[in-house]
Amino acid sequence: EIVMTQSPATLSVSPGERATLSCRASQSVSRNIAWYQHRPGQAPRLLIHGASTRATGIPARFSGSGSGTEFTLTISSLQSEDFAIYYCQQYNNWPAPTFGQGTKLEIK
């Protein structure tokens, strides 16, 4: 099983500032990684797939990068609605995808 490790576990950032979230895979997953946003009590939302392709309707302030084992999600200018938990997920390993433990993005 491919283990996805996210860091940090909690990130405190002020509105308007940039947030950088990291995700590391235990072995290469090429660019087969997705990022999701999860607000408590709501359905998770797909942000990024293919490491850097924004999903439909996702604002341009969300961007993804990386390949192989190291990946980054960047939110360029934090809005109030962006404070949530973010998960990375690899889908290179067939058939079972695996998720990271999440990074909680909180208001500083």
Add this chain to the structure above:
Amino acid sequence: QVQLVQSGAEVLKPGAAVKVSCKASGYSFTSYYIHWMRQAPGQGLEWMGMINTSGGSTGYADKFQGRLTMSRETSTSTVYMELSSMRFEDTAAYFCAKSLTSGWSNVFDSWGQGTLVTVSS
């Protein structure tokens, strides 16, 4: 718009079975697989398995083989997830999710709101 609406919270005793439904709307139901994930308290998301909503074939994660059954009802665009022989450690929020692309895709572009299942004696 695409919506996945799940059934309500459940409380069960150890050894019982739970059946959670996921009703889809806003897209062609039989064109996209439906997957199930769960999230135990304080834990990350865990993929459980998937169902081909067209033909009904299924694929399950190894740890759930023998306990997990997924089915679908095309007339109502509903998918069901049944987990038997429930244990305390099965306490979790259970989510259904739709594949991003037609056919088997492990990227999930729409999710249900989650169903909290609690196993308690």
